[in-house]
Structure formats: structure tokens, C-alpha cells
Amino acid sequence: MSAVTERPAAAPARPVSPFGEAWRMFRSNRPALFGLVLLGAIVAAVGYGTLFHPADPYEIVWAPLAAPGEAEGVPLGTDYIGRDILAGLLKGGGPTLAVGAAAALITVAIGITVGALAGFFGGWIDNLLMRLTEFFQVLPALLFAMVLVTLFSPSLTTIAVAIGVVSWPQTARLTRAEFLRIRELEYVTAARAVGARNGRIIGRVILPNALPPLIVSATLTVGVAILFEAGLSFLGLGDPNTMSWGLMIGANRAYILEAWWPVTFPGLAIFLTVLAVSLVGDGLNDAFNPKLRQR
Amino acid sequence: MSAVSPDGATPLLQVEDLHVAFDTRQGAVTALDGVSFSLAAGETLGIVGESGCGKSITALALMGLIPAPPGRLTGGRIDFAGRDIARLAESELRRLRGRDIAMIFQEPMTSLNPVFPVGAQIAEAILLHREIDRQAARREAVALLRTVGIPDAERRATAYPHELSGGMRQRVMIAMAISCRPKVLIADEPTTALDVTVQAQIFELMRRIQDEFGVALMLITHDMGAIAEMADRVAVMYAGRIVEQGLADDVLDRPLHPYTRGLIDCIPVLGKAAPDGRPPALSEIPGVVPPLHLIGDGCAFADRCSLAEPRCRRERPPLTGRRHGVACHVTAAQAT
Numbered sequence: 305m306s307a308v309t310e311r312p313a314a315a316p317a318r319p320v321s322p323f324g325e326a327w328r329m330f331r332s333n334r335p336a337l338f339g340l341v342l343l344g345a346i347v348a349a350v351g352y353g354t355l356f357h358p359a360d361p362y363e364i365v366w367a368p369l370a371a372p373g374e375a376e377g378v379p380l381g382t383d384y385i386g387r388d389i390l391a392g393l394l395k396g397g398g399p400t401l402a403v404g405a406a407a408a409l410i411t412v413a414i415g416i417t418v419g420a421l422a423g424f425f426g427g428w429i430d431n432l433l434m435r436l437t438e439f440f441q442v443l444p445a446l447l448f449a450m451v452l453v454t455l456f457s458p459s460l461t462t463i464a465v466a467i468g469v470v471s472w473p474q475t476a477r478l479t480r481a482e483f484l485r486i487r488e489l490e491y492v493t494a495a496r497a498v499g500a501r502n503g504r505i506i507g508r509v510i511l512p513n514a515l516p517p518l519i520v521s522a523t524l525t526v527g528v529a530i531l532f533e534a535g536l537s538f539l540g541l542g543d544p545n546t547m548s549w550g551l552m553i554g555a556n557r558a559y560i561l562e563a564w565w566p567v568t569f570p571g572l573a574i575f576l577t578v579l580a581v582s583l584v585g586d587g588l589n590d591a592f593n594p595k596l597r598q599r
Numbered sequence: 600m601s602a603v604s605p606d607g608a609t610p611l612l613q614v615e616d617l618h619v620a621f622d623t624r625q626g627a628v629t630a631l632d633g634v635s636f637s638l639a640a641g642e643t644l645g646i647v648g649e650s651g652c653g654k655s656i657t658a659l660a661l662m663g664l665i666p667a668p669p670g671r672l673t674g675g676r677i678d679f680a681g682r683d684i685a686r687l688a689e690s691e692l693r694r695l696r697g698r699d700i701a702m703i704f705q706e707p708m709t710s711l712n713p714v715f716p717v718g719a720q721i722a723e724a725i726l727l728h729r730e731i732d733r734q735a736a737r738r739e740a741v742a743l744l745r746t747v748g749i750p751d752a753e754r755r756a757t758a759y760p761h762e763l764s765g766g767m768r769q770r771v772m773i774a775m776a777i778s779c780r781p782k783v784l785i786a787d788e789p790t791t792a793l794d795v796t797v798q799a800q801i802f803e804l805m806r807r808i809q810d811e812f813g814v815a816l817m818l819i820t821h822d823m824g825a826i827a828e829m830a831d832r833v834a835v836m837y838a839g840r841i842v843e844q845g846l847a848d849d850v851l852d853r854p855l856h857p858y859t860r861g862l863i864d865c866i867p868v869l870g871k872a873a874p875d876g877r878p879p880a881l882s883e884i885p886g887v888v889p890p891l892h893l894i895g896d897g898c899a900f901a902d903r904c905s906l907a908e909p910r911c912r913r914e915r916p917p918l919t920g921r922r923h924g925v926a927c928h929v930t931a932a933q934a935t
Binding site: 319320321322323427489490491493494495496497498499500501504508509512513 | 662664668693694695696697698701702704705706709710711712713714715716723724727728757758759761762772775776
């Protein structure tokens with residue numbers, strides 16, 4: 305039939321997607337792997353820890369401010385009204401992580417939408433959206449979040465939304481920059497040349513190629529959002545009816561000179577979580593960076 | 600003015616007096632200045648010229664893909680299948696692209712989406728224009744890969760672009776371009792980025808595709824050798840205008856425009872030696888294509904031309920002749 309067949313080049317046995325390749329890179333990165341394991345451990349502890357330590361974090365179990373180990377069954381001591389700190393950590397981790405994840409999702413959703421439209425269409429749409437972005441960017445984030453939380457009831461949803469609303473500009477700018485770069489590439493013109501419409505070019509052609517830095521940024525946003533939630537709770541603006549790590553620190557801060565444990569353990573939990581998330585984020589960053597990728 | 604195909608057949612695509620301008624800081628710059636040509640089914644038209652002379656803009660104009668802003672179509676018609684596609688709405692153009700007029704790009708390295716397997720990309724292109732289910736589109740994509748001579752097509756369909764060689768990727772591009780049986784195929788320097796040996800294979804493939812599907816091919820290149828090998832007719836472009844056009848044999852054997860002669864002289868001849876036994880000096884056309892905003896009233900090539908007369912700098916020569924046309928004051932008398 306055809307005389308024009310090319311000599312079969314040495315192709316790998318199984319095709320490797322660029323994302324598969326990134327995972328291969330990630331696996332060989334020790335700090336990132338450590339972060340992932342740590343994060344997994346924290347999530348597991350928060351998810352299943354109450355099975356091994358089934359105490360009620362709201363119940364007074366011992367005298368106030370009992371040191372760790374002083375009372376049996378209360379390994380991390382009690383807080384200023386005698387509640388079990390370990391129970392609080394296990395129970396409060398869920399809301400903390402959930403707020404972090406939800407806030408990151410909101411950030412990414414707004415940021416990608418705004419950035420993609422601005423970068424893809426350019427012109428007045430870009431101008432309008434970027435001015436809007438700048439408007440949100442110059443607002444002091446913590447103050448603005450405080451205003452939002454005080455205006456509405458301080459529930460977990462409000463806090464997540466408030467954090468999302470103040471942190472999207474960065475993601476939007478990053479997305480826009482990626483779109484500006486990628487929309488000039490030949491495969492975008494090629495996609496137009498086969499008759500693809502704008503929506504498809506944005507969603508199926510440019511976005512998948514813009515994802516790596518956005519994934520990294522979203523991961524790091526989770527860490528920032530957790531710190532943000534802790535800050536708001538510390539200032540007494542958190543949801544007082546839901547146990548969270550920030551709330552524990554905030555509630556016990558007045559007694560820090562007499563008892564170090566009620567604030568140190570939740571603080572350590574926040575620290576480890578943010579560290580784990582950051583390590584994973586940095587690992588993803590390296591994994592997606594083709595310059596560091598060696599075969 | 601309109602060019603009639605030599606065999607008298609009704610052209611499939613007829614471009615008449617096409618003008619494209621780009622808005623720049625120096626004001627509007629004319630990128631295409633009255634380009635006219637025609638293309639019949641099954642025919643190959645070569646468009647030759649240096650970088651920046653308007654070849655690619657011509658191709659993009661046919662696809663309705665002139666980047667706007669800053670570019671815009673400022674005049675002329677593109678008649679295709681009874682319609683002037685220069686005036687179609689974007690939604691209608693989109694239906695045309697890929698289905699009726701398809702394009703192959705210069706850089707097979709960068710013209711495929713790096714994050715999807717090549718088979719899926721071809722299937723997507725098929726699904727844009729045809730009402731078939733995803734499974735059928737996949738099967739069709741594999742069949743197309745087989746058609747363009749990719750061995751082990753079943754497996755290669757699941758490969759990502761970075762896992763294929765340049766020649767393979769260009770075959771994938773060709774498979775995608777012919778997936779909806781287009782009537783016109785525009786190839787913008789399809790072999791420039793490839794090895795010489797692979798170039799020959801790609802040309803052979805394109806000829807076979809043309810025979811099989813009866814597609815009209817518009818081959819954009821700066822390589823006179825490619826023209827000699829592939830084209831039935833040639834249009835030589837310089838600074839946004841066609842300066843010579845005719846049958847490929849006529850133009851190559853008897854170039855009329857000094858620019859065309861220069862291009863042909865630039866092809867090194869293997870084994871030709873100067874009297875002293877050393878390889879001859881490579882000939883070149885002095886100077887570069889002038890920036891488009893600096894082209895005055897005269898012939899745009901005058902400053903680089905060895906035959907230039909005072910008149911050439913004053914008056915722009917029209918394209919004269921029907922069978923073998925040239926836009927040159929000095930050699931116009933030889934046009935046929």
C-alpha cells in the first residue's frame with residue numbers, strides 16, 4: 305500500500321503523559337515525599353483519630369490547665385476550663401483543614417476564571433478584569449476578611465468565602481500570565497485551524513497546559529488559608545461553636561504564661577500542616593519544572 | 600486580473616485583490632497588497648518568497664485566522680464554493696475550518712497539544728465537524744494514522760507528542776488535517792523543521808494524499824527545490840505582492856522577475872566547481888525585504904535589484920501576462 309512508512313523509532317513501551325512524568329519526578333524528591341506522608345498522617349489522624357481517643361472536646365474532663373501526663377487518659381493536658389486538648393486537636397483538625405481546602409478551591413475557581421478570560425480575550429475585557437483584580441489586591445487581606453466575617457455570621461462557610469475572596473488576585477494574575485504566553489503558541493492556532501471554538505480552546509487547549517503552576521499555587525494557598533483561619537480565630541472572629549486549631553489558640557492565649565501546652569499543641573499542629581502542604585507544593589513545583597527534569 | 604487555471608477548469612478557490620493591513624505604531628502597514636490567485640481541485644500551487652513577504656499571512660487570511668487586532672482584511676474577495684469567505688461570520692468560518700480548508704503548520708514540535716495523546720487530538724478534530732460517537736472517532740483516528748504511514752498506529756495513537764519524532768509528528772498533523780476530507784489543504788512550510796531525508800518522505804506522503812483525496816494543495820515554502828518537486832503552478836511573493844506567477848516549469852526554467860532569478864540562483868548545486876577546483880561561492884540576493892512601512896511608490900525590490908532603472912523607483916509595476924505573469928518594468932515584455 306504505502307511505500308512511505310517511517311522506520312519505527314524506539315518508543316517507550318507505555319506512553320507517559322506529562323503528568324505521569326511529573327509524578328515520577330515527585331516520587332524521587334525526598335522532602336516532597338516527606339511532606340506528602342506528613343500530610344497524609346495529619347489527615348488520617350484528623351479523620352480517624354477519634355476512633356482511638358474517643359473523647360468529647362467540649363466536655364470538661366479534669367481540672368483546668370492540667371499539664372500533659374498529669375491526668376490519666378488526657379495525654380496532652382487540659383485547657384483553661386479543663387477540656388481535653390488531644391480531643392480538641394483531633395476534632396478541631398477537620399474544620400481547619402476543610403476551611404483551608406474550601407478557601408483554596410474558591411481562590412482557584414475565581415482566580416482561574418478571571419485570569420483565563422483576561423488573558424485569552426485581552427483588550428477591554430483584560431483591562432476591566434485586571435483593574436478589578438488590582439482593586440482586590442490592594443485591600444489589606446486580613447482587614448477585609450475581618451470585615452466580611454463580622455458582617456455575616458462567623459460560620460466556617462463565611463470564613464472560607466472570606467479567605468477565598470481576598471486571595472484570588474494572585475491566582476488570577478498567574479493564570480493570566482500563563483494564558484498570555486500559551487495563546488501565542490502554535491498549537492493554539494492549530495486548534496483554531498481545525499475549527500475549535502473559544503470555549504474549547506480555553507478549557508481543553510490552554511488550561512491543561514497552564515495547570516502545573518496553578519496546581520502549585522493552589523497547594524500553597526491551602527497552607528495560607530489554614531494560617532488565615534487560625535489568625536481570624538485567634539482574634540476571636542472564628543466560629544465560636546466549632547472547635548478548630550485557631551480557636552483553641554485564641555481561647556487559651558490569656559493563659560500562655562501559666563500553661564504552655566494549650567496553645568503549643570494546636571500551634572504545632574498548624575505548623576506541621578502548613579509545612580507539609582508547603583513541601584508538597586514545592587515538590588510539585590520542581591516536578592512540573594522541565595528544566596529540573598532529567599531522564 | 601483574475602488568474603485562470605491553465606487547464607481551464609473552474610477554480611475551487613479564487614482569491615482576488617486581497618488586501619490585509621496591520622495597525623502598528625507607525626500607522627497601518629500593508630501586509631498583503633492586491634494578492635490574486637486561484638486553485639483548482641487536485642492542483643498544487645506553490646507560494647514562494649523570503650520570510651516576511653506575506654506567505655503565511657495569505658494562508659491565515661484563507662483560514663480567517665488573521666490575528667485581529669492588529670490585523671484586518673481591508674479589501675478583496677476569497678471565493679470558495681460559491682461564497683466569499685472573506686465576509687463570513689466567525690461561526691460560519693469555524694465550520695469551514697478543518698472541514699473544508701485545513702492547514703499543516705511549520706513546526707510539528709509545537710503544533711500539537713503536549714498534554715493529550717495524538718490519537719485523542721485527531722479524534723477531537725473529527726468530533727468538531729462530524730456527528731459520530733467518540734469510539735468511532737477514535738477508530739477513525741487510528742485508521743488515519745495508518746493512512747499517513749505510521750506503523751503500529753493502534754499503539755502510537757496513545758503516545759504523547761513528545762514521544763514521537765519530528766517526522767512522525769508532521770504525519771500526525773497531516774492525519775489531523777485530512778480527517779474531515781478537506782477540499783483545500785494549506786501547508787505552511789511543512790518540511791522546514793525536518794531532516795532532508797524526512798522531507799522527501801513527507802512530500803511523497805502529501806502527493807499520495809493528494810492523489811487519494813483529490814485535495815487542492817497550497818504549498819508555502821522558501822525552498823525552490825520543494826517547488827520543483829511538488830508544484831504545478833507557482834506564485835512568487837515579495838513584500839506582500841505576487842511578483843511572478845505561472846506554471847512551475849515555466850517559472851523555474853525561465854524566471855522573469857529578478858527576484859525569482861535570485862531565489863533560483865541561491866540553490867547550491869552539488870558537484871559544481873569554480874575553475875580553480877574549489878566549490879563556487881554561494882550566491883545571494885543582497886539586502887533584506889524592506890520593512891513594510893518603508894515601501895514607497897516604486898517597485899519594492901528596486902533597492903536590491905541589479906536591473907533597476909530610475910522608473911522602477913517611481914512607479915510600481917503591475918502584474919502583466921496571463922500564462923506566465925511578472926510584475927517588473929524591465930522584463931514585462933517577456934511575459935506571456
